[in-house]
Amino acid sequence: MHIAIIGGGITGLSAAWELQQRGIDYTVLEAAERWGGKIVSAILEIDNSKFLVEGGPDTLVTRKPEAWELANELGMLEQITDPGSETSGIYVLDNASLHPIPVSPTRFFSTPLLTLRGKLRLLAEPFQPARRDDEDESLADFVRRRLGQEALDKFIGPVLGGIYNTDPEKQSILVSSPVMREMEREGGGLFVGALQRAFRSGKKKKNKIPRFITFKNGLQALTDELARQLKGDLRLNAQVDSVRLEGVQYRISIGDGSSILADGVIFATLANQTSALIKDVAAEASHRLSAMRQQNIGTVSLVYRESDIPEKPVINGLMIPRREKRLIDAVTFTSRKMPERSTEGYAVLRVFIGGGAAQMVELPDRHLIEAIKKELAELLGITAAPQTWTAFRWECGFPQAEVGHLKRVDEIEKLLPPNLALAGSSYRGIAVPDCIRQGREAAAKLFNPQS
Ligand SMILES: Cc1cc2nc3c(=O)[nH]c(=O)nc-3n(C[C@H](O)[C@H](O)[C@H](O)COP(=O)(O)OP(=O)(O)OC[C@H]3O[C@@H](n4cnc5c(N)ncnc54)[C@H](O)[C@@H]3O)c2cc1C
Incomplete structure (x- = not known):
């Protein structure tokens, strides 16, 4: 055989x-x-400083155990590191201005992203009827049903759309986020389902595996x-x-x-x-x-002098909904998320391209970097040129x-x-x-x- x-x-x-x-x-x-x-890591160098960047994936969720198990079989557990939480300091672009995604109760009540009506609708999630069948629906339909239109438009849609480089109105919930439907089926909704899961995993916490992992x-x-x-x-x-x-x-x-x-x-x-x-x-x-x-996708990693980055706001990531009609889809401050991959005095950014403006992935280097510099200047006030940068592109490389x-x-x-x-x-x-x-x-x- x-x-x-x-x-x-x-x-x-x-x-x-x-x-x-x-x-x-x-x-x-x-x-x-x-x-x-698509798993590709690279080292960028400036003088004697080295910067480890990822072209494709950078973190793996351990709720799906297969990567952890494979690393264990290969004898690699000692090389695994915890990249920390992915939710803090994430902003969303709305009507051309930046808003932090409200992850704490104080932020939630004070955010101008949602109207009072939108906030009340979101808080009414536990009282929405639960769907318990196995039929598929779009990510957008699911979020609208459980959390309301505003939550979909203002932050959940951009975040999920950004993660899956997709249009939430078309994307299958059963492929992208089956866990959300499982929580609805088991707990009657997302809030209760999430609480039940947190309680269960709290009980099992003896062998502490981080929620996300990466490799040194x-x-x-x-x-x-x-x-x-x-x-x-x-x-x-x-x-x-x-x-x-x-x-x-x-x-x-x-x-x-x-x-x-x-x-x-x-x-x-x-x-x-x-x-x-x-x-x-x-x-x-x-x-x-x-x-x-299949859709175009690419990432561009750029190294700046820290002094060239405006001090405020201190952001870890920016999600850009397609309705904002920008040329880039998201920005991650890699050096804040994983400082051990950078050198003090420098800031490393990773820009995602190809979702909102597919043509970005097809641009030659010279035009690509000019377009990105313009976007970063307008959105984040970064007007200096990067010290070095590199791009990874996959034409028609991201399945929908x-x-x-x-x-x-x-x-x-x-x-x-x-x-x-x-x-x-x-x-x-x-x-x-x-x-x-x-x-x-x-x-x-x-x-x-x-x-
Ligand atoms: C920018 C980006 C960020 C991502 N972030 C994450 C993340 O943080 N976490 C996560 O879990 N996932 C993430 N993903 C998704 C994940 O990286 C991919 O889905 C996964 O790596 C795909 O692996 P694959 O082996 O199926 O396909 P690929 O990596 O695409 O490999 C397919 C291989 O087939 C080869 N091939 C194609 N045609 C032929 C042929 N005719 N003959 C021989 N060889 C051929 C190609 O050269 C290629 O090497 C990300 C993806 C991208 C693009």
Whole structure:
């Protein structure tokens, strides 16, 4: 039995890890010259100062345990660090001015973001009827139903829309935030559901695992270590061009003219990439995959002198709703969130692009940095030039899971011929732990199709 895995991001590498545990031969084919896909960490340098930045993900939620478990299996728990809370000091842009997201009761009652009516509607959440079925709905419909239109427009929509780089009116709640529907089902609402969960986790707190984790040397440490401990056939610069049936096996053709034969194939690639690869073996599934939307996304990390950053307001993050029609989607002050990755006297910012203005991801460096400098000057009063900067771009690289997505994925999987499996961010969850789970499950499923 030999399995081919197409794609060497966290999903493909996790699938290979699972196969290795089961003693199955595998080949991982990765088009790029490095492992990890969107997990990419880099060091920026100014004189003798070093700054660790992340191109893609920077923190992992431990409510989904798969990343922690994988790190444990790889013997990496000592490299894990706690990036702290993600909720303090977050601002939202509303009508061109900055407002802190009200996370404390005092802030909530004094914030001008919501009218009195909007605040009362939000506080009435526990009294809204609970929905307990399994049908999907949009993130926006869910928030409107539970917390009201104003909460959706003014801060919850921008925050969730920012996290998922998406339009909350289209995004599936069952893919992005199933936990919110679980809280509604179990507790009758978000407030009660959250309290119940806090109580339960308080009881279990003996082995304290932080809510979010990262790795001392960046998240890429995880994929680097994974690739290092994989002992199968691992090939970089191996762009797969096509997959065809040959008898009961699959012939996988690679861009350099070579090919391999495999008994099963795991596609750890995005829906549009997989669609092109399976058109000869599963035409209808390929057609349906091509209908799944993917959006541009990118990040730009910039290092400034601390003295070039206005002293007020002290913000950790800024979310920018699409209705504000800006060229950037969010800003994180990385050096405040993770000071150990920076050097005193400098400030590191990470700017997210591609959601509100997709074209930003396609701009050449010169135009990109000019556009970002203008945005940062207008929004945050930063008029100085950065000391250094770097950009990471993924054109059509961010999957959008629209309402009904999980059912569509189920149907597509039923159209696949034997021993082909789909896994990764386009299918059942976009976060890194979701990708690890899907990679491992795909590997397990090829040997036990009923599971
Ligand atoms: C800016 C950003 C921030 C994020 N932040 C977080 C976060 O904080 N926490 C979190 O949990 N998640 C976050 N995510 C999501 C998470 O990073 C991704 O969903 C996850 O890394 C995707 O992994 P993957 O292996 O499925 O896909 P990818 O990383 O996209 O890997 C797919 C691989 O397949 C290869 N490939 C494609 N076509 C072929 C082919 N024909 N032949 C061979 N190889 C091919 C590609 O080169 C690529 O390496 C973020 C994502 C982005 C972009």
